[in-house]
Amino acid sequence: xxxxxxxxxxxxxxxxxxxxxxxxxxxxxxxxxxxxxxxxxxxxxxxxxxxxxxxxxxxxxxxxxxxxxxxxxxxxxxxxxxxxxxxxxxxxxxxxxxxxxxxxxxxxxxxxxxxxxxxxxxxxxxxxxxxxxxxxxxxxxxxxxxxxxxxxxxxxxxxxxxxxxxxx
Amino acid sequence: xxxxxxxxxxxxxxxxxxxxxxxxxxxxxxxxxxxxxxxxxxxxxxxxxxxxxxxxxxxxxxxxxxxxxxxxxxxxxxxxxxxxxxxxxxxxxxxxxxxxxxxxxxxxxxxxxxxxxxxxxxxxxxxxxxxxxxxxxxxxxxxxxxxxxxxxxxxxxxxxxxxxxxxxxxxxxxxxxxxxxxxxxxxxxxxxxxxxxxxxxxxxxxxxxxxxxxxxxxxxxxxxxxxxxxxxxxxxxxxxxxxxxxxxxxxxxxxxxxxxxxxxxxxxxxxxxxxxxxxxxxxxxxxxxxxxxxxxxxxxxxxxxxxxxxxxxxxxxxxxxxxxxxxxxxxxxxxxxxxxxxxxxxxxxxxxxxxxxxxxxxxxxxxxxxxxxxxxxxxxxxxxxxxxxxxxxxxxxxxxxxxxxxxxxxxxxxxxxxxxxxxxxxxxxxxxxxxxxxxxxxxxxxxxxxxxxxxxxxxxxxxxxxxxxxxxxxxxxxxxxxxxxxxxxxxxxxxxxxxxxxxxxxxxxxxxxxxxxxxxxxxxxxxxxxxxxxxxxxxxxxxxxxxxxxxxxxxxxxxxxxxxxxxxxxxxxxxxxxxxxxxxxxxxxxxxxxxxxxxxxxxxxxxxxxxxxxxxxxxxxxxxxxxxxxxx
Amino acid sequence: xxxxxxxxxxxxxxxxxxxxxxxxxxxxxxxxxxxxxxxxxxxxxxxxxxxxxxxxxxxxxxxxxxxxxxxxxxxxxxxxxxxxxxxxxxxxxxxxxxxx
Numbered sequence: 001x002x003x004x005x006x007x008x009x010x011x012x013x014x015x016x017x018x019x020x021x022x023x024x025x026x027x028x029x030x031x032x033x034x035x036x037x038x039x040x041x042x043x044x045x046x047x048x049x050x051x052x053x054x055x056x057x058x059x060x061x062x063x064x065x066x067x068x069x070x071x072x073x074x075x076x077x078x079x080x081x082x083x084x085x086x087x088x089x090x091x092x093x094x095x096x097x098x099x100x101x102x103x104x105x106x107x108x109x110x111x112x113x114x115x116x117x118x119x120x121x122x123x124x125x126x127x128x129x130x131x132x133x134x135x136x137x138x139x140x141x142x143x144x145x146x147x148x149x150x151x152x153x154x155x156x157x158x159x160x161x162x163x164x165x166x167x168x
Numbered sequence: 169x170x171x172x173x174x175x176x177x178x179x180x181x182x183x184x185x186x187x188x189x190x191x192x193x194x195x196x197x198x199x200x201x202x203x204x205x206x207x208x209x210x211x212x213x214x215x216x217x218x219x220x221x222x223x224x225x226x227x228x229x230x231x232x233x234x235x236x237x238x239x240x241x242x243x244x245x246x247x248x249x250x251x252x253x254x255x256x257x258x259x260x261x262x263x264x265x266x267x268x269x270x271x272x273x274x275x276x277x278x279x280x281x282x283x284x285x286x287x288x289x290x291x292x293x294x295x296x297x298x299x300x301x302x303x304x305x306x307x308x309x310x311x312x313x314x315x316x317x318x319x320x321x322x323x324x325x326x327x328x329x330x331x332x333x334x335x336x337x338x339x340x341x342x343x344x345x346x347x348x349x350x351x352x353x354x355x356x357x358x359x360x361x362x363x364x365x366x367x368x369x370x371x372x373x374x375x376x377x378x379x380x381x382x383x384x385x386x387x388x389x390x391x392x393x394x395x396x397x398x399x400x401x402x403x404x405x406x407x408x409x410x411x412x413x414x415x416x417x418x419x420x421x422x423x424x425x426x427x428x429x430x431x432x433x434x435x436x437x438x439x440x441x442x443x444x445x446x447x448x449x450x451x452x453x454x455x456x457x458x459x460x461x462x463x464x465x466x467x468x469x470x471x472x473x474x475x476x477x478x479x480x481x482x483x484x485x486x487x488x489x490x491x492x493x494x495x496x497x498x499x500x501x502x503x504x505x506x507x508x509x510x511x512x513x514x515x516x517x518x519x520x521x522x523x524x525x526x527x528x529x530x531x532x533x534x535x536x537x538x539x540x541x542x543x544x545x546x547x548x549x550x551x552x553x554x555x556x557x558x559x560x561x562x563x564x565x566x567x568x569x570x571x572x573x574x575x576x577x578x579x580x581x582x583x584x585x586x587x588x589x590x591x592x593x594x595x596x597x598x599x600x601x602x603x604x605x606x607x608x609x610x611x612x613x614x615x616x617x618x619x620x621x622x623x624x625x626x627x628x629x630x631x632x633x634x635x636x637x638x639x640x641x642x643x644x645x646x647x648x649x650x651x652x653x654x655x656x657x658x659x660x661x662x663x664x665x666x667x668x669x670x671x672x673x674x675x676x677x678x679x680x681x682x683x684x685x686x687x688x689x690x691x692x693x694x695x696x697x698x699x700x701x702x703x704x705x706x707x708x709x710x711x712x713x714x715x716x717x718x719x720x721x722x723x724x725x726x727x728x729x730x731x732x733x734x735x736x737x738x739x740x741x742x743x744x745x746x747x748x749x750x751x752x753x754x755x756x757x758x759x760x761x762x763x764x765x766x767x768x769x770x771x772x773x774x775x776x777x778x779x780x781x782x783x784x785x786x787x788x789x790x791x792x793x794x795x796x797x798x799x800x
Numbered sequence: 801x802x803x804x805x806x807x808x809x810x811x812x813x814x815x816x817x818x819x820x821x822x823x824x825x826x827x828x829x830x831x832x833x834x835x836x837x838x839x840x841x842x843x844x845x846x847x848x849x850x851x852x853x854x855x856x857x858x859x860x861x862x863x864x865x866x867x868x869x870x871x872x873x874x875x876x877x878x879x880x881x882x883x884x885x886x887x888x889x890x891x892x893x894x895x896x897x898x899x900x
Contacts, residue, residue, distance in 0.1 A: 006802050010810045017814050017837050020830070021821035026890075029830050033837070040840055047807070047851040052859055052866075059866055064836075064873045071877050072829060075890055089782060093823050096785055097816055103792040104812035108845075109805045110799055133856045134863070142860050149867045156871035160878035775899025777831075777892045781822050 006046060013039040026072045030065060037061045051131045173224055174237050177254050180217050180264055181307060183210040184300035188293045195289025204279035207292035211275050211299050215268035222261050230661045233258055236309050236373055243312065247368075255309035255372055259662045262507065262655075263306040263439055269640075270431035270514045271299045273633040277522050278423040280629035281529060285421075291331060295427065298324035302432035306439060310370040311360045314440070318356065318404065321433050322349045328428075329420040341419035348413040352403015359396030366393070376446040383450050394447050394454035397440065398461075405437030405491050408465045412724060414488055418480035422525030425480060429487040430518035435510050438494040442503045445663060449501070456585060459499025463580075463593050466492025468721070470600035474607070475717045477537045479524050482608055486561065487517055489601060493576055496590060502579030504659040508648045509576055511655075512568030515644045516560035519637035520605075523554035526630055527612065530623035537608065541615035546623040549631040551613050553638040558609050560641040562602030563685045568645030573598065575648060578677040591677065595684045602688030610696040807848035814841035826891050828880050832873070839869050 016036035023029045037060045044053040138146050187210025191203045198206070225233050238253035254260075275295060282291055301324055305317025322345075330342025360370065366382060366389055367375045383390040401407070406414035414434065418425050428434060441448060441458060448455055466489045473485035490513045497506030527540065530547055534540055544551045560567035563574065577598070581591040625631065647654045695702050707714050716722070814837060821834025843862045850858025880890075887894050 002802050006806060010806070013810065014813055014817065017817040020833055020837060021817060021824065026827055026829050029833055033833050036837065037840070040844060043807075043810075043844065044847055046802075047847050049847050049851065049859055049862075052847060052862055055863065055866060059870055060836075060840075064870055067873060067877055068829065068833065071881060074881070075829070075884065078827065078890055089778060089823070092782065093820070096782070096789065097820050097823070100785060100789050100792070100819065101813065101816040103789060103796060104816060105809050107792055107795055107799065108808035108812045134859055137856055137860050138863070142857075142864075145864060149864055152868060152871050156874045160874045163875075163878040163882050773898060775896030777895065778823055778826075785819060785823065 002046065006043070009039055009043050009046070013043065025077065026075070027069070030068050030072055033068075034061050034065050037065070051134050173221055174235055174256065176217055177221060177237065177256055177307065178239060180214045180221075180268070181254075181300055181303045183213045183217075184296040184303065186210065188296035188300060191289050191296065192293030195293060198289055200283060200288050201279055203289035203292050204275065204282070207296045208272060208275035208279065210296060211268055211272045214299070214303065215265070215272050218261065218264045218268055221256065222265060225256070225258070225261060226658070230657075233661055236371075238309070248364075250310055250312045250370055252313065253309040253371075254307040256307070257662055258658050259439075259442060259507065260306050262511065262659065263435075264303055266511050266514050267299065267302050267306065267431045267435075270518045270637075271295075271302075271427060273636055274423050274427050274431065274518060274522070277426075277525070277630050277633040278421075280627050281423055281525055282421060287331075291328075291421070294324055294327045294331070295424070298328065298427060298432055302436065305436055309372055311363060311372075311375075312370050314443075315357065315360060318400070318436060318440075319353065321436060322346065322353065322404070325349070325417070325428055325433050328424040329417045331420050331424065335419070338419040341413075341416035344416055345413040348410050349403045352400045352410055354399075355396045356400025356403075359393050359400065362389070362393050362396060372443070376444075379446050379450060383447075385450055386452055387450065390447060390450040391453050394444070394451045395457060397444060397447075398454060398458055401437030401440055401495075402461065403437075404440075405434045405495070406488050407437070407461050407491065407495060408468060409723075411465065411469065411488050412727060415481055415484040415720075418478075418484055422480065422521060422528060425484070426518045426521035426525070429484070429521060430514040434487060434491055435494075435514065438491065438498060438506055438510050441495070441498045442507055442663075445498070445501075445503050448498075452585075455499050455501065457499075459496050459580070459583070459590060460586075462492045462495025462497075462499050463590050463597070464492070465489070466496065467593050467597045467600070468492075470597045470604065472717055472720050473604040474600060475714060476604075478535050479527065479537060479540075479608055479612065480521075480535050482537075482604060483517070483520055483524060486520075486601065486605065487513075489597060490517065490561070493573060493594070493597075496580055496594060497576035500576075500580050500583040500587070500590065502576060503663040504656045505572065505575040505579050507659060508655050509569075509572035512560065512572040512641070512644050512648075515637055516557045516567075516569055516641040519553060519557035519634060519641050520561065522630070522634055522637065523550050523557060526550040526626045526634065529626050529630065537611045540612045542613070543623055544613040547613075547625050549625060549634060553631075553634040554613075555609060556638040556641055558605045560645075561605050562689060563598055563681065564602075564689075565682060566642065566645075568641050568643075571645040571648045574674070574678045574681055577681055578674040581677050582673055595681045598681050599684040599688040599691075602685040603692045606689045606692035607696055610692060614697055804848055804852045808845055811841045811844040811848070814838075814844065826893055828883070828890050828892055828895075831892065832876050832880070836869065836873070839865065 013036055016032045016039060019032040020029045020036060023032060037056060041053040041056040041061075044050075044056060187207050191198070191207050195203050235256040236253055237256060238251040240252050241249065242252035243250040275292070278291070278295065282288055285291060298321065301317045301320030303317075305314055305321060308314040308317055326342045326346040328342075329345050330339045332338045333342070363375060364370055367378055369375060379390075403410045414429075417428055420428075448458070469485040469488035469492065473482050473489065476482045476485065490509070494506045494509050494513070497503070497509055524535070526547065527543065527550060528535060530543065530550070531540060556567070560569035563570045577591055577594045580594055581587055583590060647658075648656065695706075719725070818834045818836075818838035818841060821837065822831050825831050825834065843865055846858050846862045846865070850856065850862075883895060884890060
């Protein structure tokens with residue numbers, strides 16, 4: 001049962017991701033990307049990472065992608081000519097990507113898995129991935145990095161504002 | 169001793185450090201005397217602490233007067249561990265009392281002497297740092313910390329000798345002091361490294377307690393260590409052949425000369441040899457070298473001092489000569505006698521230099537004997553105190569110099585190896601010493617030829633230190649009376665197993681040296697007061713010798729010829745030929761090569777983002793491929 | 801229990817898809833989205849490792865990476881808008897000031 005769900009979700013995520021890349025109109029790309037994010041958050045759920053799943057939908061799909069859509073709306077609609085001046089890249093990309101895919105899948109499925117060691121026990125599932133265990137970590141052990149991320153966000157906001165202002 | 173007091177020893181060094189920092193940083197906003205007062209107070213506080221420590225130390229039984237107080241780990245690197253700790257024992261305590269008291273007096277004097285100086289606070293900042301470095305050097309409980317103080321003293325001497333750096337001669341003298349010290353320090357550092365190599369530690373306790381176990385008597389390593397350490401002492405304490413910086417050091421302000429010659433810097437070498445006497449005891453060769461270098465330097469520079477015309481220069485050669493005595497003392501295993509002479513020398517040499525400063529103050533900076541005369545009437549305080557200093561220097565009975573110098577000579581007399589020779593040269597030097605110092609006294613203070621200027625006595629802030637030092641120069645000797653000999657008894661726990669004299673021998677040698685030193689004074693009196701034409705005719709008779717002495721045996725010229733000129737030539741070769749042709753050439757050729765080739769290389773910067781991404785992808789592919797080969 | 805291998809392979813495939821988007825597309829916005837896909841692929845790997853090794857701190861890293869990604873998108877979009885105002889174009893190939 002779990003496997004079937006995973007397969008459905010996996011195929012969906014791959015499909016939506018491919019759609020982001022091949023879709024000619026940016027708006028559709030963005031919509032597909034939102035779909036991709038939702039599918040990914042469902043995959044997180046199968047991994048018992050409920051909090052992250054929620055965060056994924058809220059922040060990515062909710063905030064970041066809305067920002068993307070805003071920007072896309074501001075732009076005139078364009079239809080792009082994929083390769084243009086760099087036609088030589090067309091012939092290189094496909095084989096290189098295939099080699100890369102092969103290597104990645106090989107390394108991920110053979111190499112690192114061995115070091116991952118034991119299969120998970122289903123004993124301490126209750127707390128795992130829940131907001132309690134994550135909160136404990138975030139506000140105790142990772143308090144300083146947590147505060148620093150807020151600083152990063154602040155810097156990003158100021159940077160964005162400055163970029164727009166300095167033009168005018 | 170309670171631990172609070174032991175902890176407070178840290179402040180002996182910290183007070184001058186803080187004083188230096190405070191006066192150096194806040195100096196701009198401090199009114200003139202205030203900076204000097206703060207600096208003096210910081211040194212005075214150091215003195216107070218050291219006196220308190222002294223009194224609580226002498227309450228203890230002699231065997232328990234040793235403390236190694238560690239404040240923190242200074243350099244922990246693997247197995248190499250050096251602590252920041254102070255070694256408090258009779259020797260270091262006596263030294264810090266001498267250093268801080270004499271420095272305090274010199275600080276006070278400087279307030280008056282430097283009152284017209286523009287960079288008043290900078291001067292006092294350096295002065296405090298100087299004292300702090302010297303105290304650190306004395307109190308250190310390991311060789312690395314000693315070396316830190318050692319280098320700090322060298323740095324401050326450079327800063328202070330070149331204090332008036334806009335004057336070329338002062339800047340040169342500062343550099344000369346620094347460079348020549350560097351030569352000695354090179355050997356000193358090698359000695360420290362060899363100590364670490366041999367003992368795997370730099371702590372005094374570890375090194376000294378293991379030294380008799382690890383090194384056999386007269387072994388090569390012991391000789392090598394001690395000779396290398398002595399090389400540092402030769403540089404710092406201005407012995408042959410590295411003494412040349414000290415006569416030039418008078419380019420600095422006169423109180424600085426007093427500080428360098430009396431309390432800080434030059435005595436460091438004697439202290440270091442006394443401190444490491446356990447190692448020196450293991451090497452008769454090194455002891456012999458120390459004694460011979462000492463006595464030859466003493467004789468050599470005393471002979472130069474006889475014919476010089478600059479009062480500060482005479483005093484400088486006198487210091488070198490007296491340091492030679494101290495090295496003679498520690499070289500014949502009379503460590504406490506050497507330290508005793510160090511102490512009394514600190515008093516009377518500081519006194520003499522401050523008197524010289526007072527004379528300069530009175531006569532518009534004049535230091536030439538040929539232009540000074542008849543100052544007795546105008547400078548009564550300076551006159552009397554300087555006479556006391558001169559008597560002490562020449563070993564007049566009842567003064568500090570009398571007891572300490574004769575102590576050394578008596579020990580030299582009973583030394584089995586060439587003892588009679590060392591002693592003979594020593595008393596001849598004593599005669600020379602009293603001759604040159606009284607030559608100076610007679611010329612400066614007697615006579616009546618007077619120039620247009622009106623000399624005047626220095627202010628109270630300057631004469632008061634003179635009086636203190638004059639008192640010390642007399643009573644300082646009574647701690648070492650031949651019979652009771654407090655200083656020997658105080659220092660004897662440190663210097664176990666050193667020779668003890670029979671008072672019989674001491675009396676005999678005292679008699680002889682007394683005759684010689686009084687003879688020196690009498691000769692000076694005859695030459696310069698009774699029969700002033702005699703020196704001129706002597707000059708003519710022994711023209712060659714006179715010229716040799718006047719030009720200081722041409723040592724500066726020889727060094728110039730042997731070391732400085734070839735060094736200059738080598739540098740100018742590197743600067744004009746090597747640098748211009750090869751270094752610059754290499755840089756220019758590289759630039760040209762890149763310029764011609766970059767026309768081709770710039771084409772890989774296509775400006776297309778996706779091109780760059782493709783190249784990153786290729787990099788990723790290569791990395792992953794490498795990872796794949798590692799998996800199985 | 802689904803083997804971790806499958807999750808990792810999925811993450812690898814998503815990563816390659818994202819890469820292809822960066823390499824193929826000329827629209828800056830879509831390129832940025834492709835970069836986000838790559839980032840999400842890595843996040844997925846993180847989450848699955850965290851799950852399989854029972855280490856919640858893996859999730860903490862994902863949390864941080866999402867936050868930083870948000871910041872990155874803010875600045876990235878601001879830059880894109882600035883460039884668009886200058887060049888009147890969304891085409892990366894027009895942005896070749898660094899051409900040697």
